[in-house]
Amino acid sequence: MSFHGAGVVVTGAGSGLGRAIALRLAADGARVVVSDIGAEGGASTVEQIAAAGGQARFVQADVSDVDSVEQLIGASVDYLGGLDLAVNNAGIGHHPGDLHEMSVEEWDAVISVDLRGTFLCMRSELAHMVQAGHGKIVNMASNAGTKNAPGMAAYTSAKHGVVGLTKNAALQYARRNIQINAVGPGTILTEGLAAFGAEQQAEWADLIPVGRMGRPDEIAAAVAYLLSSEADFITGHTLLVDGGLMWD
Numbered sequence: 001m002s003f004h005g006a007g008v009v010v011t012g013a014g015s016g017l018g019r020a021i022a023l024r025l026a027a028d029g030a031r032v033v034v035s036d037i038g039a040e041g042g043a044s045t046v047e048q049i050a051a052a053g054g055q056a057r058f059v060q061a062d063v064s065d066v067d068s069v070e071q072l073i074g075a076s077v078d079y080l081g082g083l084d085l086a087v088n089n090a091g092i093g094h095h096p097g098d099l100h101e102m103s104v105e106e107w108d109a110v111i112s113v114d115l116r117g118t119f120l121c122m123r124s125e126l127a128h129m130v131q132a133g134h135g136k137i138v139n140m141a142s143n144a145g146t147k148n149a150p151g152m153a154a155y156t157s158a159k160h161g162v163v164g165l166t167k168n169a170a171l172q173y174a175r176r177n178i179q180i181n182a183v184g185p186g187t188i189l190t191e192g193l194a195a196f197g198a199e200q201q202a203e204w205a206d207l208i209p210v211g212r213m214g215r216p217d218e219i220a221a222a223v224a225y226l227l228s229s230e231a232d233f234i235t236g237h238t239l240l241v242d243g244g245l246m247w248d
């Protein structure tokens with residue numbers, strides 16, 4: 001894919017999938033605003049992009065906070081000279097358990113980051129894209145956005161919400177040259193999951209029809225495709241990248 005000259009913001013890009021996506025888009029020529037709530041991870045992603053010859057800047061932001069998101073998108077537009085592409089990737093999970101034992105605080109935290117955060121980012125990004133007359137957005141859903149994730153009531157609800165929001169917004173902006181899609185990863189071997197050790201990883205891999213976990217670069221490839229001009233006729237779609245888990 002070539003994104004030469006395009007400006008993109010990637011949230012949650014201080015680690016895991018967001019970092020892989022930022023690195024991939026920068027390698028393909030995009031100028032990237034790397035955003036994260038954590039400064040250390042974000043700075044490290046920017047360093048990795050620069051070391052590979054790419055262009056990036058870190059902007060710290062909390063996607064669940066209205067002012068923080070508005071500042072992020074404003075700073076991105078200033079740095080990039082506009083906003084062509086956006087990847088709303090920041091998200092958190094929670095410990096599995098029975099719904100009646102889940103605290104209201106935990107429910108609110110997951111919905112605030114995963115669903116409200118996606119809405120707030122889209123709201124600010126779309127304001128600029130509508131003015132510019134073009135744009136593409138990819139939201140990070142999950143396999144849990146289309147099927148059940150046992151014991152994960154808040155996460156399943158938030159990610160189903162992200163899939164619904166993606167469909168709804170895609171049609172609202174379809175005639176305005178803005179395409180909005182989502183990617184739904186299955187179980188992907190990020191640093192976070194690697195920390196669980198080899199035995200747990202083997203158990204997860206065994207549950208996946210293709211017999212292995214996905215790699216972050218495989219999610220980045222799907223995001224890059226949906227952001228590219230190759231995908232101009234695709235909107236409102238959630239592309240599952242899950243080794244067949246959805247059909248199991």
Ligand SMILES: NC(=O)c1ccc[n+]([C@@H]2O[C@H](COP(=O)([O-])OP(=O)(O)OC[C@H]3O[C@@H](n4cnc5c(N)ncnc54)[C@H](O)[C@@H]3O)[C@@H](O)[C@H]2O)c1
Pocket residue numbers: 011012013014015016017018035036037038041061062063064089090091092093113117140141142143184185186187188189190192
């Ligand atoms: N790794 C997987 O297997 C997997 C599977 C399905 C979906 N996902 C989704 O992919 C996305 C990235 O997941 P990951 O595995 O890379 O996780 P991760 O924890 O490695 O990365 C998430 C990043 O988001 C940042 N973040 C957290 N709260 C934030 C906030 N309020 N504002 C801004 N940034 C915030 C974190 O600091 C972190 O750098 C999430 O939306 C997650 O739900 C991941």
